[in-house]
Amino acid sequence: xxxxxxxxIVVEGPIGVGKTSLAKRLAETFNVEVMLESAIENPFLPAFxxxxxxxxxxxxxxxxxxxxxxxxxxxxxxxxxxVHIADFLIEKDRLFAKVNLSDAEYDLYRQVYERLIPQCPxxxxxxxxxxxxxxxxxxxxxxxxxxxxxxxxxxxxNISDAYIDFFYHYDASPLLIINTENFDLVNGQENYNLLVExxxxxxxxxxxxxxxxx
Numbered sequence: 001x002x003x004x005x006x007x008x009i010v011v012e013g014p015i016g017v018g019k020t021s022l023a024k025r026l027a028e029t030f031n032v033e034v035m036l037e038s039a040i041e042n043p044f045l046p047a048f049x050x051x052x053x054x055x056x057x058x059x060x061x062x063x064x065x066x067x068x069x070x071x072x073x074x075x076x077x078x079x080x081x082x083v084h085i086a087d088f089l090i091e092k093d094r095l096f097a098k099v100n101l102s103d104a105e106y107d108l109y110r111q112v113y114e115r116l117i118p119q120c121p122x123x124x125x126x127x128x129x130x131x132x133x134x135x136x137x138x139x140x141x142x143x144x145x146x147x148x149x150x151x152x153x154x155x156x157x158n159i160s161d162a163y164i165d166f167f168y169h170y171d172a173s174p175l176l177i178i179n180t181e182n183f184d185l186v187n188g189q190e191n192y193n194l195l196v197e198x199x200x201x202x203x204x205x206x207x208x209x210x211x212x213x214x
Contacts, residue, residue: 005030005200006124009085010173012092013129013180014159015151016140021186022129023087029196035070035086037063046147048100052155056100060109064093068116089126090117091172095162123173125199130164130179133157176202178209 011023020036027034039045044059071090097109131139133156140148140156167175176199183191191211198209 007084008121008123009125009127009199010089010123011085011087011127011129012089012163012167014131014136014163015156016136016143017129017131018139018180018186019129020087022127023085025186025192026196027085030085033084035084035088037067037070037088040145041066049147049150052100053102057105057109060093060097060100061112063096064109064113064116067093071117071120086123089123090120092163092166095166096159099158099162125176125202126170126173127176127178127199128163128167129185130160130177131181133160135181136160174202174204175206176209177207183211 009023009026011019011026013019023034023036042059042062044055044062047055048059067088067090070086094110094113097106097113101109133153136156137151137153140151167177178185178195185192185195194211195209
């Protein structure tokens with residue numbers, strides 16, 4: 001590991017933006033642990049995408065319990081500061097809850113969230129990936145997960161807007177914002193190499209990554 005590389009990096013962004021693929025690639029590059037949320041393990045997701053209102057609460061609570069277990073494990077090992085890369089930020093769980101739950105459901109969810117989530121170390125860097133809803137939709141359909149065929153552009157726009165608002169106010173960690181529409185950080189090599197070098201040199205604060213401008 002390069003000593004200038006952050007110890008704990010989170011890659012975040014809306015559905016289909018490529019956060020999991022980029023997190024895996026960064027972990028492979030630096031031979032470190034990667035912590036991934038597993039949507040495929042959520043038994044309520046197929047029903048949720050068939051009818052979001054009817055299955056929103058159990059789907060959301062399943063994700064909350066899953067993310068809480070993973071985050072608690074990270075907290076328990078924090079004294080040793082192992083290097084981690086993750087494809088989720090625990091605080092974003094509320095983002096999806098606000099979009100998908102009714103007011104009464106969200107109040108119940110919030111009570112569970114506040115009792116369940118441990119105090120965890122803030123990431124040394126959050127990478128926030130962006131793309132337009134229509135691009136996200138194309139990427140979701142291309143990956144061919146059966147139950148995701150029911151996702152529509154309107155839902156992706158709501159999620160994208162919620163992410164924009166969330167990260168507009170986010171200041172718990174250094175933040176690197178990347179619009180992924182014009183370059184491929186998952187498969188392309190040149191822009192990916194530029195990103196890795198950019199991360200090494202990144203000072204604290206809020207920044208934007210644009211390979212064409214480097």
